[in-house]
Amino acid sequence: MVESLLVNFSETHRFISYVIIFLAVLIEGEVILLLAGVLSRNGYLDILDVIIVAFAASIVHDLIYWSIGWKLAESKRKKFLFIHLEKAGAFLEKLKINDGLYVFISKFAWSFNKLVLVASGYVKIPLKELLRYSWLAGLIWSITFVSLGYVFAYKTNVLRQDLKTAAFLIIGFIVVIVIFENIVRRMIKRM
Secondary structure, eight states, rough: HHHHHHHHHHHHHHHHHHHHEEEEEEOOHHHHHHHHHHHHHSSSSOHHHHHHHHHEEEEEEEEHHHHHHHHHHHHHHSEEEEEEETTHHHHHHHHHHHHHHHHHTTTTTEEEHHHHHHHHTTTOOHHHHHHHHHHHHHHHHHHHHHHHHHHHHHOOOTTOOOHHHHOOOOHHHHHHHHHHHHHHHHHHHHH
């Protein structure tokens, strides 16, 4: 049922599918790009179009979160959501020194990316500096996750196989991403 819904929608409403991918990448990109790669493999979406849409959404995502940090700095707020900005001083100082490295690496660390982007805006890293690292990270990120979904669908033929098996494989992939994120966090704490 889910298979037929995705297939029918992506076939009849191709443009809307790309708009949904764009908007969904702003919220949760990795899983959406994996799914878009699967749909591309089976011919329901064009892989190059998906990569271009994902890349554009990635840049917009980075700009939104960077601008949130910029506005926070201008408002002189001491707390944002659950983060006490005064207590994050050491991290913010490290971010000023290695801003490009953090922006680039955080793109591949699930949910850590948003924090780094807000912090980048908060410490007033110039937009030009952010974009210098963000575009390359976004391009690599987009190509990587769409390609993984594409290869995943090729190897497992996920839309024709048991959906439970596909769900386990996707959950396994997400677990690998979470483990990678924890490794990156530990590396950053040591810096």
